[in-house]
Amino acid sequence: MNIIEKFDKRAKEINSLVCVGLDADIAKIPERFLEMEHPQFEFNKWIIEETHEFTASYKLNSAFYEARGDQGMRELKMTMDYLIEKHQDIVTIDDAKRADIGNTNNGYVQSVFDWMGFDSITLHPYLGQEALQPFLDRADKASIILCRTSNPGSPEFQDIQSDGKTMWQIVAESVATKWNKKNNCMLVVGATYPEEMKKVRSLVGDMTFLVPGIGAQGGSVEEVMEAGKNSAGRGLIINSARGIIFSDNPKEEAQKLRDEIRKYQ
């Protein structure tokens, strides 16, 4: 079973498309964790235990861990060790937004897929397929390519048009028709651009999207579901981070998001 099938199986089993973003920003995690030896890991462990029953995927943004140097890297790995031991059926995403040229990517492949054991990684498309081959070659893992990102400034380059097609359209089509030979590719499509998401869905069939931008960034679950769900009513990994993990009741917020998504499936 490949990683995209693993996600779909989990999503079906628990009837949830929720992805919890474990963005364990050390400046924001509750004080009681700060006295512990491994504050980011302990915080994550707590969030995982509160939310896992509603969760089809956990996404960890590497920046929040790298901010603390090798200590943060260790706690990122500890979180992965914990997830692999306790919740093997939940898909893990390293939101690391990497991409180097050719063989240099082997370093990231080793780090993210082999050392830490992530199921998948987010990648920049700018260097092209040839550069990303070391990720794409891994049929046992998934590559999630940035297509239309959720930030307000994403149009600057992503909306550049060539022969009537925007950059994000060209990326979507290239990934769907050329990069995805091992059925191990997904696309990042931000919740803040539902019109673009609809178009991407029409271009790439049932491919799975990672969808950031719900909640704090302003994306709406209803719009995302209408624009983005695939023919099975799934095909979306809907991420929420701050809105769940830094809320007063992470469990309740995860359940709420699951239930809201269900309404539009």
Place this chain on the structure above:
Amino acid sequence: MNIIEKFDKRAKEINSLVCVGLDADIAKIPERFLEMEHPQFEFNKWIIEETHEFTASYKLNSAFYEARGDQGMRELKMTMDYLIEKHQDIVTIDDAKRADIGNTNNGYVQSVFDWMGFDSITLHPYLGQEALQPFLDRADKASIILCRTSNPGSPEFQDIQSDGKTMWQIVAESVATKWNKKNNCMLVVGATYPEEMKKVRSLVGDMTFLVPGIGAQGGSVEEVMEAGKNSAGRGLIINSARGIIFSDNPKEEAQKLRDEIRKYQ
């Protein structure tokens, strides 16, 4: 003095545009280092002592260190501690090819600029200026934006044309005219595309380029110098990694590259 001035001062003082790529791939470093507690750091220390007199910049590609998890991250930092203590006048580049959205980039800023102490970092342009602002805001550091990369597959997206301009042209012009408000931006322009480099030079004036792709990748020093040097005969950080660090005589190879560059200044 900002980082680009720091590079130019060093380049003038030692009359060299050489950047040594400390790509300390653990599978390739000489056996005698492998028995040591910190093999990548010890290897780097040796290379630095062999090459520093010819070297205007050291570039460390993060992938080779991350491949070894937190241990590698520690050795990357140890290398930086060593460079900051012993060779403060040499510009350091974290070839990490990062870029996340908005505030998330603060994690990378903290990690790369503050924790490790790098002078500069390489960045993907795909998310746009707004996303990269946390890097661009750092007037005391430099942001090196991927423009035309050296890999054979770089044309896939970088050559896409819009209104007669390629993507790499649009990136070059945007960085030069909009992103570079604090005079802390550079561009990555691969040695393997001298025609494109010539065009980029004509678009951006005297801006400094980081130039990978000399040597093993096939770029020629003569072509790079003719296409890329600025009005002062400098403005290029010419990187060589494997050709120097894994040669029989790193010192000799660094000196040879310096001398070859001088011929065309």
